[in-house]
Structures are given as C-alpha cells and as structure tokens.
Amino acid sequence: MIDLSISEDNIKKIELFFSEVPGAIQKIIKKSLVQTASEVRKTQKKEVKKKYSIDTKQLNTKNIFIKKKPGEISLLASKKARNIEDYYISLRKPSKTKQYIKGAVFKGSGKDIKNMFWAFYKNKTESIGLYKRDENNKIKKVKSPSIFSLVSSVPTDEIESKIQEIFENNLEKIIEEEMGKL
Numbered sequence: 001m002i003d004l005s006i007s008e009d010n011i012k013k014i015e016l017f018f019s020e021v022p023g024a025i026q027k028i029i030k031k032s033l034v035q036t037a038s039e040v041r042k043t044q045k046k047e048v049k050k051k052y053s054i055d056t057k058q059l060n061t062k063n064i065f066i067k068k069k070p071g072e073i074s075l076l077a078s079k080k081a082r083n084i085e086d087y088y089i090s091l092r093k094p095s096k097t098k099q100y101i102k103g104a105v106f107k108g109s110g111k112d113i114k115n116m117f118w119a120f121y122k123n124k125t126e127s128i129g130l131y132k133r134d135e136n137n138k139i140k141k142v143k144s145p146s147i148f149s150l151v152s153s154v155p156t157d158e159i160e161s162k163i164q165e166i167f168e169n170n171l172e173k174i175i176e177e178e179m180g181k182l
Helices: 008-020 024-051 147-152 156-181
Strands: 064-069 072-077 100-102 112-113 116-121 124-134 138-139
Touching: 008 024, 008 072, 008 156, 024 064, 024 072, 024 147, 072 147, 100 116
Parallel strands: none
Antiparallel strands: 064 072, 100 112, 116 124, 124 138
C-alpha cells in the first residue's frame, strides 16, 4: 500500500480538476503505477546484476514482467529454473576438456564442479547442455536458481521507500501535465 502526501494548495487544485474531468483519475493513477513498476524493474535488474553472474540477456521483459489489472499493477518474475549456462561457466561452448569446468551463480565465486560435462542427451540436438552424474549414477541436466529467486533476494526495505518516492513524483508530474492540458 502506498501513502500519498499532497500539500493543501495542490489538494484544492486537484479537487477542482477532478470535478471538471471525472474519468481522469483512473487514467492518471494507472499511468503513474506503470511508470513506477518499470522503474522498480530497472532497479531490481541493477541489484541482480551486482550480486549474480547471470547473463544480462536473461533479465528481459519475458522473465521480469508487469501484470496490469484495473487499479493494480503487479511486478512478476519467472519461476522456471534456469540452465547453468545462463550464469558464469569457464567452458562456454561444448568441447572436450581435461580440466574441471568451473561454474558460479554469485559473482566472484567460481568453483570446480567435478562431475559436470557438456553432452547431447538421447540424440536430441536441442538438449545440448551441461549435465552431471548424481549419486545414483543417473545423468541430469544442471539447473540453477530462477529469476524469481534472484529478484526476491533484493532487499525490500530499500525498494519500498523508492516505490513510495517514485510513485509520488510520477503522480505529481502526470497531474500537472493533465491539468496543463485544460
């Protein structure tokens, strides 16, 4: 929930404006919420890039997206587990190596993964990827955290205060723009 603080002078102007144009309030709030959500998404992407070694292509609008409902905006992220290739890997392309492949989800924390190797699985060319052998001698594709878990690790206290500030600023700008059109 967002608390809004408006000065007394502006309240009178806004009340007069909304009495003349009654349908404008929904439009203004929706526009302000969308702008706020997109700025929060940018902030979350920056925080994730600082902490994790994820490929920046993975932080696109398909994986972190805005869901719009009347009077409500939600910022959502993909819960699908990512392939380990989306993060730091010492051997980016499939090839033989005598050394262990290093991998890291967090920046600066690469470690050898002894039982990880590049392979095709069950003769499907689209299934090329990094696999590992588990304790039951089964071969499984190596997975890593989802975008949702990365985004949800960003501190919410800082973001909540930014959301409040951004929403108020956007709302004031949009109201002034709309009042200027009259």
